[in-house]
Amino acid sequence: MFDKVYDVIVVGGGHAGAEAAAAAANLGSKTLLVTMSLQNIGQMSCNPAMGGIAKGQIVREIDALGGYSGIITDKSAIQFKMLNKSKGPAMWSPRAQCDRMRFAEEWRIALENTPNVDFYQEMVSGLLIEENKVVGVRTSMGLEIKSKSVVLTNGTFLNGLIHIGDKQMGGGRSGEKASTGITEQLVALGFDSGRMKTGTPPRVDGRSLDYSVMIPQPGDLHPETFSYLDTKPLATQRECHMSHTSALVHDLLREGFDRSPMFNGRIKSLGPRYCPSIEDKINRFADKDSHQLFVEPEGWNTVEVYVNGFSTSLPEDVQFKALRSVKGFEKVKFFRPGYAIEYDYFPPTQLKHTLETKLIDHLYFAGQINGTTGYEEAASQGLMAGINAHLKLNEKDPFILQRDEAYIGVLIDDLITKGTEEPYRMFTSRAEYRTLLRQDNADLRLTPKSFKIGLATKERMERMELKEKQSNSFIQFFKETSFSPEEVNPILERLDSSLVKQPDKMFKVFSRPKVTMDHMKELDVVSTYINQNSLDREVLEQTEIQVKYSGYIAKEKNNADKLQRLENIKIPADFDYSNIKSLSFEAREKLKSIKPISISQASRISGVSPSDISVLLVYMGR
Known part of the structure; x- marks a missing residue:
């Protein structure tokens, strides 16, 4: 079935996998996208929206580089908002509510119309490795498919475990089985792995809600678009609504805390700090007797509604009873309860800035496998991994964005340099050059760079x-x-x-x-x-x-130029930190583990002090 050797195999068809496949193929690589469900390519597993604070900037950057996420968001949008308009332009962040079914359909159409992309539906259970280099993948049915590079974008599927109250079931997403085999092989090869948690709220029947007692949340009067190309702004928009929890709702939820996998020890991994579950909010913010709930339609022609702000893994009877006490939800009917999911990830300090692993050549990780959360963060990593997989195969310079060039550069540098022990989410506050990295100028910053490597048209x-x-x-x-x-x-x-x-x-x-x-x-x-x-x-x-x-x-810009001088002082790959006794013990261990490529990157590693950097500069004759 697969007699040819692919240039790039992408494992996983989520946001990271879809962008990786599109980027590699558009650059000219023969690409195979292997996923467990071709019907769920580009699936919005959680919130049916793209963008938001800092995330909107990332989508604009993906678009400026020639990725698909901005175009597909514009084609499937049902509402558009520019957030933070009352603040300075560095804080403006576009966000679009999307039609979940249309979003996935548009991704499928886009990829099927991309030359050089082949598809195959099956689980990848292992990698083919020869002399510390990946040479293909092995499927669960024993099929071996050869390739020159592999991009892993497994999302929440690696040994995924779904929690609803006392119930546990294997799965990477509701109704879809987990992926097994890859974690065990990578750990045997010397990789460190960990577990993370994320969650999602109930989906409910919009016909059972009383919108008249909720607060309308309309879109912008003059909606814009994400893509810098000639996509059309929305002529009409669907309205969202807002309601609130109450002290009664919180009391009803607390009744189920003894059966909550978060509190009874079943879930041991960390969830996203900035997108907590409703039970976590009640526990952490005990002084608050009310939290906002955003009632978001799932599309143009569906009654399904996403209850944003009510993410939970409590038993379904507790979820139902509590939600029926929310204003406007008194007669609510569930489509499905909320749930939490635990999954494997690999601490991203094991990667280079190209997202290639340090242990295995031509093997790339992108998305939640690196410990991030969010479609936008995943998509941007997929794009960069697909680009760099192609460039390395063609013996071209790697494509690395600096912290003063893109939020994508901040994201990847944070992951590689600092690592993460909890799901990483991008915020404008993470970028020290956010006045330069605005959503309005992503094309001016990035399109010339992408055009130079042959991706931007x-x-x-x-x-x-x-x-x-x-x-x-x-x-x-x-x-x-x-x-x-x-x-x-x-x-x-x-x-x-x-x-x-x-x-x-x-x-x-x-x-x-x-x-x-x-x-x-x-x-x-x-x-x-x-x-x-x-x-x-x-x-x-x-x-x-x-x-x-x-x-x-x-x-x-002047501050960025000053720090760029440190970026230009490269550290040799074989630099031996163990001989420098004047380095602190922690700095020596961190530097040996992360292997920074420049003095600037070394200075951003947690545990490496300014005096350690001075010592390094002396040893390097600077």
């Missing part, structure tokens, strides 16, 4: 270049064009901003905090320029941000 590059040219020209227009006090003072007076007494450049008045692009458009010379040059929303937004935050952006 010519169409993407041309659109990016036009946007950059138009926004730079518009900024220059503001720097060169003067205003008169008579023109701008009526606007400033309305904004309760100090008036001007003499002509000056428009850039100066536009830099004021209260003055927006809409105010500037009231000036004839500005509106004429916009119309004559046919400037779209993206260009206007980019121009406004560059003008108003130019000082902050320049300062952050």
